[in-house]
Amino acid sequence: MTMINYFRFLLFCSFGVLLSACNDNSNNSSIDTFDRELMLTHWADNIIIPRYETYVSSLEDLESKTEEFITNASVDNFDVLRSSWLSSYTAWQAVSMFEIGKAEENGLRNYTNIYPTDTNKINQNIAEHDYNLTLPSNFDAQGFPALDYLLYGLSEDKSEAAYLLTQSDRNLYLSLLVTRLKLLAEAVVDDWKSGYREEFIANKGSSATASVDKIVNDFLYYYERFLRAGKVGIPAGVFSGSSLSHTVEAPFCGVYSKDFLLASLTAVQDFFNGKSHLSNGTGESLNAYLDYLNTKIEGADLAVLINSQFDSARNKINSLNQNLKKQVETDNVKMLEAYDELQKVVILFKVDMMQALNIKVDFIDADGD
Amino acid sequence: MDVFSKYLNQKVDIAPLITFRIFFGLLMLFSILRFWYHGWIEKLYLNPTFHFKYYGFEWVHVPDNYTYLLFIICGISAFLVALGYQYRLAMLTFFLSFTYIELMDKTTYLNHYYFISSLSFLLIFLPAGRYFSMDAIRKKNSSRYIPRWNIDAIKLLLAIVYIYAGVAKLNYDWMYNAMPLKIWLPSKFDIPFLGDLLQQTWLHYAFSWAGMLYDVTIVFFLLYRRTRWLGFMAVVVFHLLTRVLFPIGMFPYIMISATLIFFSGEWHHQLLRFFNKIIVGSKKYLANQKALEVDVSRKGQLKRMLIFSFFIIQILLPWRYLCYPGNVFWTEEGYRFSWRVMLMEKAGYANFKIVDAKSGKRFYVDNRDFLNSFQEKQMSTQPDFILEYAHYLGNHFKRQGHQNVQVFVESYVALNGRKSRPYIDPTVDLMKERESFEHKDWILPFETKD
Structure with missing residues (x-):
C-alpha cells in the first residue's frame, strides 16, 4: 500500500506542476517569448517588399532604356541598356529566394532566370514570330539569360552587337522579354501590397504551411539549388563528374558571373541576419531567433557559426576570376573549393538550424511516434 | 495442483x-x-x-x-x-x-x-x-x-x-x-x-x-x-x-x-x-x-x-542494443522495436558521391532524384538506410553504364541539439559493405563533448 501511496504522491506532484504552470501563465504576462509576428512584419516591410520595389524600379528603368535603344540604336544607348540590364539582374539576385505567394503561383524564377539559355530556341522564336512565352518549354528562351545572349552574345564587337540587335526583329523580342520581366515582377509586388503582406504576417503559426516554415524552406531550397548548385556546383561539375563551364550564370557577358554570385550570397546572409534593405538597421531575424532559442553549441553560437561560414565562403569566392566560366576552364579546383565552403553552410542550415527551429525540411504530414 | x-x-x-x-x-x-x-x-x-x-x-x-x-x-x-x-x-x-x-x-x-x-x-x-x-x-x-x-x-x-x-x-x-x-x-x-x-x-x-x-x-x-x-x-x-x-x-x-x-x-x-x-x-x-x-x-x-x-x-x-558498441541513439543499432518513443531529435544530411575507382572521376547525387523528402530525412540519420540507399545508387549507376562504381557518403548528424558532426566514415566504399546484424564499424564514433 505504501508503494501505491508513493505513486499517487508522484502523480499528484506532476498534476501539481501542471496546475501551478497554468497559474503562472495567467499571473505573469511578461514571459519572454520570441515574437514571430514581429519577425514576419520586419521581413515583409523592411526586406522582401523593399527588395522587390528596387527590383521593379530597375526593370522600369530597363524598359525605358530598351525603348530608347530601339528608337536610337547608338552605341551609347547600347552601353546604357547593358548597364541597366546589369542593375536589374543584380537586383534580381536579392529577391529570387522569396518564391512565395504570387511569385510561387506564377513561377517567377522559372520565367526570370533559367540558364543555360537556349540560343537556338531564341533565334527560332525570333524568326518564326510564333511562340508562347508562358509555356514551360520557353523557360530557357526568356528572362535575364536570354537578354544576356541578346546583349552580349550576338557579336564580340560592341557596335556590331548593337547593330545586329536591331536586325531581324531581334529588338522586338528584346522589348517583349523586358516587358514580360517587368509585368511578372509587378504582379508580385502588387500582390504583396494588396493583401498578401497581411496574410503572410497573420499566418504566424507553427504548422508546415505557416509563413516562417514556408519561407525558411524556400530560403534553404534557393540556397541549396540555385546558389550553391546553380551558380557554382553545376558549372564546376559537382553533379556530373566533368565541369560544364557553359552552365555559369550570364556566360555571354561573362565578367559579371562572380558579382551575381556574391550579390546572391550577400542577399541570403542579409536575410538571415535580418538586415533591412534600405538602411543598415536590423530587425528580428533567423539569427535573432536562433539566439532566442539559445542554441549554444560547443561554446559557439550557431548564428555566429553560420555567419563565419558565410564569410569563409565569400573569401573563397573573392579569390575567383571575375568570369566564372574562365575560372572553371582554367582552374576548376578553386571553383570546387568555393563549392565546398558553400556546402558547409548547407549542413549548418539543414541540420543544425532546422533542428534548433524544429522546422521540417519539405515536411510530409505523416504521423510521428 | x-x-x-x-x-x-x-x-x-x-x-x-x-x-x-x-x-x-x-x-x-x-x-x-x-x-x-x-x-x-x-x-x-x-x-x-x-x-x-x-x-x-x-x-x-x-x-x-x-x-x-x-x-x-x-x-x-x-x-x-x-x-x-x-x-x-x-x-x-x-x-x-x-x-x-x-x-x-x-x-x-x-x-x-x-x-x-x-x-x-x-x-x-x-x-x-x-x-x-x-x-x-x-x-x-x-x-x-x-x-x-x-x-x-x-x-x-x-x-x-x-x-x-x-x-x-x-x-x-x-x-x-x-x-x-x-x-x-x-x-x-x-x-x-x-x-x-x-x-x-x-x-x-x-x-x-x-x-x-x-x-x-x-x-x-x-x-x-x-x-x-x-x-x-x-x-x-x-x-x-x-x-x-x-x-x-x-x-x-x-x-x-x-x-x-x-x-x-x-x-x-x-x-x-x-x-x-x-x-x-x-x-x-x-x-x-x-x-x-x-x-x-x-x-x-x-x-x-x-x-x-x-x-x-x-x-x-x-x-x-547492449550487444552493440557505442551510443544506441547515435548508431541506431538495436533501436527499433524497443519502445523508444519520442526520445530523440535527430537531423541529418547525407551527400552521396559516386566515384569511378579507376579513373577517379566523381560526382554527387541529388537525393531528390530518388527519394521523397520523408525518405531522405529518415535515410540521412540511420546507417541501415544509408547503406541500402548507397547500394541502390551504385546499382543504378552501374546499370546506366558507369564503370568501377564506388559509393561514398559525406554525412552529418545532429543529435538532441548538439552541433552536427560527421556521421559515416567518408572514406568507406559502401558498395563493399553488407547489411547484417553485426556492428557497422563505418559509423563514426559519437564523441560527446557536452
Whole structure:
C-alpha cells in the first residue's frame, strides 16, 4: 500500500506542476517569448517588399532604356541598356529566394532566370514570330539569360552587337522579354501590397504551411539549388563528374558571373541576419531567433557559426576570376573549393538550424511516434 | 495442483476482452480510412520509386495499384474483428495485411505500428470472438467466462510497452538536458493557452520527468482497483496532451481505449449492455453464462507455448542494443522495436558521391532524384538506410553504364541539439559493405563533448 501511496504522491506532484504552470501563465504576462509576428512584419516591410520595389524600379528603368535603344540604336544607348540590364539582374539576385505567394503561383524564377539559355530556341522564336512565352518549354528562351545572349552574345564587337540587335526583329523580342520581366515582377509586388503582406504576417503559426516554415524552406531550397548548385556546383561539375563551364550564370557577358554570385550570397546572409534593405538597421531575424532559442553549441553560437561560414565562403569566392566560366576552364579546383565552403553552410542550415527551429525540411504530414 | 496450473484454470469475465476487440476493430478501421483520406497511400507507397526494406524482408514489395486492395482487405478485416464475424480468420487477415503494409517501407516505421502488429498477432490466439459477436450468435458457442491469462496477456503487453518506454527515458539527455522536449515544445508557440508556457525551461524538465514517471508507473496504478480511476485519468490527460503537442495520429485514442482492459469485468459488462441497448436491442446476445475451459489438447498447449515465446521475445528484444558498441541513439543499432518513443531529435544530411575507382572521376547525387523528402530525412540519420540507399545508387549507376562504381557518403548528424558532426566514415566504399546484424564499424564514433 505504501508503494501505491508513493505513486499517487508522484502523480499528484506532476498534476501539481501542471496546475501551478497554468497559474503562472495567467499571473505573469511578461514571459519572454520570441515574437514571430514581429519577425514576419520586419521581413515583409523592411526586406522582401523593399527588395522587390528596387527590383521593379530597375526593370522600369530597363524598359525605358530598351525603348530608347530601339528608337536610337547608338552605341551609347547600347552601353546604357547593358548597364541597366546589369542593375536589374543584380537586383534580381536579392529577391529570387522569396518564391512565395504570387511569385510561387506564377513561377517567377522559372520565367526570370533559367540558364543555360537556349540560343537556338531564341533565334527560332525570333524568326518564326510564333511562340508562347508562358509555356514551360520557353523557360530557357526568356528572362535575364536570354537578354544576356541578346546583349552580349550576338557579336564580340560592341557596335556590331548593337547593330545586329536591331536586325531581324531581334529588338522586338528584346522589348517583349523586358516587358514580360517587368509585368511578372509587378504582379508580385502588387500582390504583396494588396493583401498578401497581411496574410503572410497573420499566418504566424507553427504548422508546415505557416509563413516562417514556408519561407525558411524556400530560403534553404534557393540556397541549396540555385546558389550553391546553380551558380557554382553545376558549372564546376559537382553533379556530373566533368565541369560544364557553359552552365555559369550570364556566360555571354561573362565578367559579371562572380558579382551575381556574391550579390546572391550577400542577399541570403542579409536575410538571415535580418538586415533591412534600405538602411543598415536590423530587425528580428533567423539569427535573432536562433539566439532566442539559445542554441549554444560547443561554446559557439550557431548564428555566429553560420555567419563565419558565410564569410569563409565569400573569401573563397573573392579569390575567383571575375568570369566564372574562365575560372572553371582554367582552374576548376578553386571553383570546387568555393563549392565546398558553400556546402558547409548547407549542413549548418539543414541540420543544425532546422533542428534548433524544429522546422521540417519539405515536411510530409505523416504521423510521428 | 501447482500455482501455475491453478492460475491457468482461473476464470474471469470475458467482457474486458470483448470491448477491447470492438474498440480495436473500429479504431483500426478508422486508421485505415484516415490513412487513405490523407493520400498517404500515394505519398508514402505509390509515388516513391524506391522503398527501404527491413533486413530479411527485402521480398516485400509495394504491389502497385493492388496496394489499394491491400488497404481494403485490412480495413474490412478490422471491421469484421469489431463485429466478431469469423473472428480468428479476420484477425489473422488483419495481422497479415497490416504487417505487410508496414514491411513495404521502413521509412514509415513507428513504434505505434509495431505495437499494432504485435497486439494483433497476440489477438489471433485470444478468444475475443466468443461473446457479443456475430460468431457467438451464428455458432451458438459463446462463453461468458474465459481463462484469466487471456486478459492478462494484453495487460502484460501494455505493461511492456509502457515500462520499456519509461526505462528508455532514463538517459542523460532526457533527464538532465530535457532533450528533445527542449527543442520540440518551444516550437509549439501557437497552441492556445499553452504556447507561452511551452517556452519555459522548467516546463521542459517537468514534462520530461513527469513523462518518465508516467510511463514507468502507470501500469501499477491501473492494476490496483483503488488507484485505477486516478491512473485512467492520468492516461487520458497524458495521451491527450501528446495529441495536442505532437503529430501522433490515432495512437492516443488507441492507448486510451486499450488501457480500459484493466477495468473489471462488471464494469465492461455495463458497457456491453449499453452497446447492446443502442445497437441490437435484444438481451439474448448477453444471456450466455457458459465458461470456456482451458484447452488442454496439444493444440492448446502449443498455442500457449507460442504466446509464451512471444512474450520472451518482447521482453528480450529491447535489450539487444547492449550487444552493440557505442551510443544506441547515435548508431541506431538495436533501436527499433524497443519502445523508444519520442526520445530523440535527430537531423541529418547525407551527400552521396559516386566515384569511378579507376579513373577517379566523381560526382554527387541529388537525393531528390530518388527519394521523397520523408525518405531522405529518415535515410540521412540511420546507417541501415544509408547503406541500402548507397547500394541502390551504385546499382543504378552501374546499370546506366558507369564503370568501377564506388559509393561514398559525406554525412552529418545532429543529435538532441548538439552541433552536427560527421556521421559515416567518408572514406568507406559502401558498395563493399553488407547489411547484417553485426556492428557497422563505418559509423563514426559519437564523441560527446557536452
